[in-house]
Amino acid sequence: MPDLPDVTWSDLQLPSLPLPHLPAPDLWGSPAHWAILATLLAALAGLGLTGRSNRLAAWVGVGGALLAFLATCWQLYTLTQIEGARRGAGTIGALPLGDLDAPLRLLVTWPLAIVAVTVAAVALVVQGYARWYLWYDPRYRPFAATVSLFTSAMLLVVLSDDLLLTLVGWEVMGWCSYLLVGHQSTRSAATRAASKALLVTRTADVGFVLGLLVLVAGAGTTRTTDVVRHWAEAGPSPALTAAMVLLVVGVAGKSALFPFQDWLPDAMEGPTPASALIHAATMVAAGTVVLAQLFPLLSVSGPARLLLAVLACVTMVGAAVLAFAQGDLKRLLAWSTVSQVALMLAVLAAATMGTGPDAALQHLVAHAWFKALLFLTTGWLGVLVGGTAMALMASGARRYRVLRHRFGWGLLALAGVPPFVGFFSKEAILGTAEAGTAATGGGFVPVLVLASVGATAPLTAAYCMRAWLVLSRPTAAQGHARLYEPDPVERIDDFFDEPQVVQEAEGVERAEAAISSSARMGTSALMLMTLFGGVVLLLPVWGPQAHVDLQLMAATLLLMVVSALLVRLAAGGVRTRDAAARIPAGVSLAAERGLHADLAYRVVVVTPVLALARAVAWFDAEVLDSWVRGAGVGSRLLGRVGDLTSPRRATPALALVLAGMLALAALGVVTA
Amino acid sequence: MTLEVDLSSVLPVLAPLAAAVLLLLMDAALPGRREPHLVVGALGLAAGLVAALPGLRLAVGEARSSFCLAGGWCAYRADHLVSALQVCALGAALVVLVLTWRDWSAPGPGAGAETTGRAPVVTALLLAATAGVVAVPAAGDLGSLLVALELATLPTVALVALVRTTWAADRRARAVDGAVALLTTSLVSFGLLALGAALWVAATGSTRFDGATRAEHPELLVLAAVLLVAGLAFKVSAVPFHAWTPVTYAAAPLPVTAYLATVSKVAALGGLVVVVRALGTVEGTTLVAVAVLAGASMTVGNLVALVQQDTVRLLAWSTVAQAGWVLLPLASLSAQAASAAGSYLVVYVTATLLAFVVLAAVVALGVQARPASLEAQRGLLRSHPWLALPLMLALLTLAGLPPAVAGVVAKVVALRPVLGDETWWLALVAAVNIALGLAVYLRWVAVLVAPAPRRQAGGVTAGQGEAGTGDQAAAAAAPAGDRRRVPVRLWALTGLLTALLVAGSILPVGAL
Structure with a gap:
């Protein structure tokens, strides 16, 4: 392999541009207040004030999310105007807890502000999409309100500078996920999945709460920055290790790491907008945010890092393998979520204080864009074909060409192909893991993470390729046409007479007629972000970054191409173009059942x-x-x-x- | 030797006695009249009540005394606590008189005069007994105590026996049975009291209560005190001197039962307070006997009350249990304990009177064959909420359960001396009895709250109810379907006593 030069991340980053000083009105409160309160009030109003009107509930839900989105965007601008780019804000004042100091403050820094924008944007898209998707649902109003509450809780976790507020947001998200997954409560599968999600995550939450308790009791305050400072000054201790191990257990539950992974694929029983929200930007990623906030403590407690790395790596690789064998596109995406979230957490374990935790948050942002896009497009196609099973979805991207780019770009981003957003975040992860290897002199954790990420990249490419092959399979009519007219037919007399063109026009017509314009616009926005989101990741606001090893990049891309080609090869002989058909039936069935984790x-x-x-x-x-x-x-x-x-x-x-x-x-x- | 006499101080005792004498004279002058005697009696009680009221404002250490010797000893001495007991007794007697007004002023057979000339006699007896009750707590020597106690006891025997001649013969015979039970027990108790008094004199060489400090034989003194307590315990119906209580309560007319359950208890507690105060000045004596009496009374009273099917009998056994609570603080032999017992007694008397008044009102309604049975009151909250609510308040007060805060405070006040003394076994017994008491009274409350039973066809059958009273007999005689009303005086009494309990719950008095 030729000796390639090292490129540092800062070489890739965009130059810092001076922004004009806008004559901004001095609003009451900070943008963080507005973002959290807007969604919270939208949830309350959606439950209490909308009466029986779906239209009003939709306006309230979308309006709340829009306000939150605008507030978070405004927050970005205010950060550029603040020296040091940190903005704190109080909430309801300190709690009178005696010796314990509980100031209940919020804090915004650049990475978290970008995460907040992403959350608010995905929530806005999901609200608009849900209005269409649940048009005939008699329980649309509680759904919209729950989504609002969920968004509020996630924003609270992201912007919180107080472990108590973090816990509040964390628990509210847990309950909301129960409500959203079990939305179709008349179906026993949905209620079972909801109960399972709640029970599994809450079991793990025991660890989370205990870990927070140890941290808070030791520091004598609930303010996150003070807690981090106190324990970081105290240095590694058994108490800190115990607290971080407990926290990692709690995070593993919410983020569906092994051995808690099985609730997440089952949670696909929820409506697709809920899946897009829970599994793209919010709940499963919340653990990443919390651990990033507490990163200085994680980086000094070895056992916690080791536990996190092992759990995340096992999950990352295992989930990618299982995703390949799923017979349902939504479940494939669910397993892919498990794998990708594990990727985020693994890099937290591998990162050092030199690199910082920002790579995880970058991947969080990137994942939010492309995974939301994939989920929402899947839901769209599901409405058109009547289900999300692979057999139904087959040829979907071919029949409805309007979906083609959405699926294609989403899968390319998921696989990490340049220039899509997933490529940049994965490079950041690889660079961080490699920096960790270098910093620790080949320590076990960074090596394990690096190896797992390296193994996951081709696996991801494989299942993306498989999904794409099935989705873009020629339709039956096209197959017949090719069978009976092997030679290209010249038809120049009448453009619209060509059967394929007519079919495609019909497909676009049907697909676009089925969806509301706001929902379609939302997916278009996500599509754009999937393509151009890399720009966000290259903003000069992300923290210290590692070098980008071009050799490693090239090797990874090569591996991805090879695995994609192998999948293409495997699919070649199969009539359905589904490479997973090569897998023995027993194995396939076991994979669909999550390797009997339920049992x-x-x-x-x-x-x-x-x-x-x-x-x-x-x-x-x-x-x-x-x-x-x-x-x-x-x-x-x-x-x-x-x-x-x-x-x-x-x-x-x-x-x-x-x-x-x-x-x-x-x-x-x-x-x- | 000079004797200072202050008539204004002894007016609470003198006023009822004077009224008794006056109405006997009136009966000689105007034979056959009924209402004027009752009015005179009520006036006498009211005068006594008013005369006792200034004593409530006495400061600690002050007393209104009379019949004083030069040495500072007084045969009659009423301090703040004694005055409170006197007010309580006189007020309760007045309530009983109003309660029994119609019974005592009712005509005899054939709408003529009672052949026994009953109205003046029973009124005079009531006044005499009340005067005795008022005199007991103020007694300064053994002689006054014994005389006052007998004055408080013996007329009640006659009150139980002297029922209306219009009542059925077997019902009247049962009343006499009850009177005999009361009489025999009181005589034995008096014997015990006399024995105790003799031992007291032997131990201290004096009949005065202030002489106990010079006791030459402390054992003898304690034995004397135990005998005195045993003699008084009959009147407060503490176990094992309680046997007369259910029999007499069920046999006597309802107002007389109310009198026995309330006013008589004041006399008993007054006597106990006198003895306890006298003993409290002796170093190193304890009265385990009182503690045993208290524990046994509460336990037995509550247990047996738990299975009663008749409200009057239930109240009788509840009296036994509450006697234990009244005795409870006295086990610690201190001035604070006496105050605690006094305050508990005041709350108990108010609540019990309210329960009896409501019971009388329910009997006056007379919708059932046996209105005093527990079953007959099923669904009272729905049918007569303004009777059921005060009754529930009274029961909750007796149980010591909010919203009747007065009862809760009384229980706390009664328990405090025991806890201060660290008599843990007694506190434990009391705690168990709080739970038992809740079961007893909530059982009744549950009956009141429960939905009303289907009205049985065939209406009311006239019968000689076991727990019947005069009112009940009249109710049975009334034609079925005649919806009787609660007399205004009962409404007034219910309102007054409820107001007292509510006021006591909003602004608890605590220890007197």
Whole structure:
């Protein structure tokens, strides 16, 4: 391989342009307030004020998201005008918690401000899309309100400078995901998936809450920056390690890392807009944001990094493999989400203080754009063909050409092909991991992460290729045409007479007629961001970055091309052009069921817990309660005995009096 | 030897007695009249009440005394607590008189005069008994105490026995049975009291209560005190001296039962307070006997009350249980304990009176064959909410459960001396009894709140109800379907007592 020069990230970054000083009105509060409050109030208004009007609910939901989006954009501008680019803001004032300091403040820095814009933008697109997607849904209003609340909670987590606020946002997101996944509550599969998501994430949340508690108790404050400063000054300690390990467990639950991964593919039972929101920009990525905020602490606690790296790498590779074998496009995207979120978290484990955690946040932003695009386009096609199974989706991009670019660009970005946004973020990750390897002299964690990322890249390319081959398979009519007219037919007399052109025109017509203009515009915006989002990642506001190893880049791209070609080759002999058909049926079925993780959960966790619960309930009902019941029965019985034995005639009454008198006199003499 | 007499101080005792004498004279002058005697009696009680009121404003250490010797000892001495007990007793007696007004002023057989000339007699007896009750807590020596106690007890025997001649013969016989039970027990108790008094004199060489500090034989003194307490315990119906209580309560007319359950208890507590105060000046004596009495009373009273099916009997056993609560603070033999017992008694008397008044109103409604049975009150909250709500308030006060804060505060006040003394076993018994008491009273409350049963066809069958009263007999005689009304005086009493309890719940008094 030729010796390629090293390129540092800052060479690639755009020059810093002086922005004009706008005559901005001094609004009440900071943009962070506006963003969080707008969505929160939209949620409350959506639940309380819209009555039975879907139209009003849609205006409230979209309006809240739009306001949040504008506020976050404005926040970006204000950051350029602030020296040091950090802006803090209070909320409801400090909580009176005695010795514990709980100022409940917000803090904006550049990376988090960009994440906030991304969240708000995806939420806006999702709100507009949901209005169309759930047009006939009788429960659209609560859905829109829940999406608003969800957005608010995510923005709170992103902008929070207080672990208490982070916890609030974290828990609210957990509950909202339960509501969104279980939106179609009449379907048992949906309610089961919702309960599963809630139970699994909340089980892991135990670790999250305990970890936060240890951090807060040690620092004596809930303010994140103070907590980080306190523990960073104290240096590594068992308490810090325990706290970070617990936090990593909690993050693993929310971000669907192994062994908690199985709730996320099941959560595809929710409506597609909810999937786009939960799995693109918000909940699963929240762990990345929290760990990035606490990154200085993570980087000094080795066991936590090791745990995070191992979990993330296992998940990253495993999920990419499983994604390849899915028979449903939405589930494929879900497994791809699991894999990509693990990628973000893995780089956090590999990063050093020199590189900083920004690569993870860059990938978060990039992933939000292209994954939201893929989900929403899948939902669109699903409406057209009546389902998201691969068999139904086949030829979708060919039949409805308006979807072709959306799918194509989304998959290219997901695979990390230049010049799409995914390429830049993946290069940042690779560079960071490599820098970590160099900084630690080939430490286990960065090497593991680097190897896993390297392995995941071709796997990702493989399942993207597979999906694309199925989606862009020639339609049956085209197949027949090719069969019967092997030679190109010259038809110059009448443009519209050509069957293929007519079919395509019909397809575009049908696809565009099926969707509302605002929803389509939203996907178009996402498509544009998928292509040009790299510019955002190249802004000079991201923190210290690693070198870009051109050799590594070239090798990765080569691997991706090879794996894509292999998939093409494998698909060649299959009539459906589905490379996964080469996989044995048993393996394929197992992969679709998430390698029977459900069964494992039941055997390892559910059955013992239920047995314990039954034992405790039995003990409570049969042993403890019998005393209580006995007390009731016993006093009744004693009362009856007393009633029957109490004297009703004078003689026994007098005898009782005298006996009592003697007893009392004796008692008096004895105790005197 | 000079004796200072301050008539204004003894007016609470003198006023009822004077009224009793006056109405006996009036009966001689105007035979056969009923209403004027009752009016005179009420006036006498009211005068006594007004005369006792200034005592409530006495500061600590001050007292209104009379019959004083030069040495500073007084045969009659009423301080703040004693005055409060007197006011409570006189007020309760007045309430009972209003409650019984119609019964006592009712005509005899054939709408003529009662052959026994009942109205002046029973009124005089009530006044005499009340005068005795008022005199007990102020007694300064054993003689006054014994005389006052007997004055408070013996007329009540006659009150139980002297029922209307229009009542059925077996019902009247049962009333006499109840009177006999009361009489025999009171006689034995008096014997005990006399024995205790004799031992007291032997131990201290004096009949005065201020002489206890010079006791030559502390054991003898304690034995004397135990006998005195045993003699008084009958009146407060503490276990094991309680046997007369259910029998007599169920046999007596309802207002007389109310009298026994409230005014008589004041006399008993007054006597106990006198003994406890006298003993409190002796170093190193404890009265385990009082603690045992208190624990046994609450436990037995609550347990048996839990299975009662008749409200009057339930209230009788509740009286036994509450006697335990009244005795509870006295186990610690201190001035604070006496105040605590006094405040508990005031709350208990108010709540019990309210319960009896509502019970009388329910009986006056007379919609059921046995209006005093628990079942007959099922659904009272729906049918007569303005009767059921005060009754529930009274029951919750007795149970010590919010919103009846007065009851809660009273229980706390009663428990505080015990906890201060660190008599943990007694505190434990009390705690168990709080739970038992809740079961007892909430059982009744649950009956009141429950939906009303279907009205049985066939209407009311006239019968000689076991727990019947005069009003009930009249109710049974009334034609079925005649919807009787609650008399205005009962409404007034209900309102007054409810207002007192509500005021006590909003502004709890605490220890007197």
